[in-house]
Amino acid sequence: MLLDFDGPVCDVYAGLPASEVAAQLRTLLVARGADLPEHMLAQDDPLEVLHYSATLGEDLNRATHDVLTELEVNATATAQITPGVEDVVRYAADVGKPVAIVSNNSVAAVRAFLGAHGLLPMIRFIAARAEADPRLMKPNPHLVRKSLIELAAVPARTVLVGDSLTDIQAAKAAGVLSVGYANKPGKVDRFAVTSVDFVITRMHDLLPLL
Incomplete structure (x- = not known):
């Protein structure tokens, strides 16, 4: 099985909302110089932000992945x-x-x-x-x-x-x-x-x- x-x-994001995690990932990308399109600025799914980060190059993709992993681990404390x-x-x-x-x-x-x-x-x-x-x-x-x-x-x-x-x-x-x-x-x-x-x-x- x-x-x-x-x-x-x-429910991973029961205590730490997925929208908040996505917002932190977007903030990271903008701080690293990414110009996010309108649809991504409103994206509340962290995994979709990770998907998008892959279009911005390996370094940004890796940074997004690492921060997302840390936030996911934090979220499990209240899941x-x-x-x-x-x-x-x-x-x-x-x-x-x-x-x-x-x-x-x-x-x-x-x-x-x-x-x-x-x-x-x-x-x-x-x-x-x-x-x-x-x-x-x-x-x-x-x-x-x-x-x-x-x-x-x-x-x-x-x-x-x-x-x-x-x-x-x-x-x-x-x-x-x-x-x-x-x-x-x-x-x-x-x-x-x-x-x-x-x-x-x-x-x-x-x-x-x-």
């Missing part, structure tokens, strides 16, 4: 764990089904949160953002494929649980089953028009699939 991090495992995920991870461990985290968030942030909540020993592998290059992030199946190799998993017998369309796209590209976690109003309808294999509204809904 492969779990996306922000959503299925926790809220997703109801039911602890039961799912513990049950998977009990029945011998390996679990990996597949996330566009940083490895450092994922490890910090899992460690703080006692879940790290039950996670076999973490395939998360370790490089500044946003092209390696989902919907690119790169991280999913890394997990499959590490777990020696058969794609057709593996599921990726995610709350975004990029998760579904990455799962499809890697040949694994996809589970859309509809944790907000409207997501059931959005998943319905994709090639998602299953849709759940609670993490506990995963238990019969394990």
Whole structure:
């Protein structure tokens, strides 16, 4: 079982809003001489700011990535764990089904949160953002494929649980089953028009699939 991090495992920005993190990244870019376009000045998604930084050169991209990683780690201190995920991870461990985290968030942030909540020993592998290059992030199946190799998993017998369309796209590209976690109003309808294999509204809904 492969779990996306922000959503299925926790709400990363519950205490430190994503909009505030994005604003700090924009401030960094402007301070380094970047002339941000109108749409980027209003961008509230930190990962989208990281994507844009890659168009500004390697140095700015790396600086943005490093600051984002630090802010993500800080955010995990006030992140809220997703109801039911602890039961799912513990049950998977009990029945011998390996679990990996597949996330566009940083490895450092994922490890910090899992460690703080006692879940790290039950996670076999973490395939998360370790490089500044946003092209390696989902919907690119790169991280999913890394997990499959590490777990020696058969794609057709593996599921990726995610709350975004990029998760579904990455799962499809890697040949694994996809589970859309509809944790907000409207997501059931959005998943319905994709090639998602299953849709759940609670993490506990995963238990019969394990």
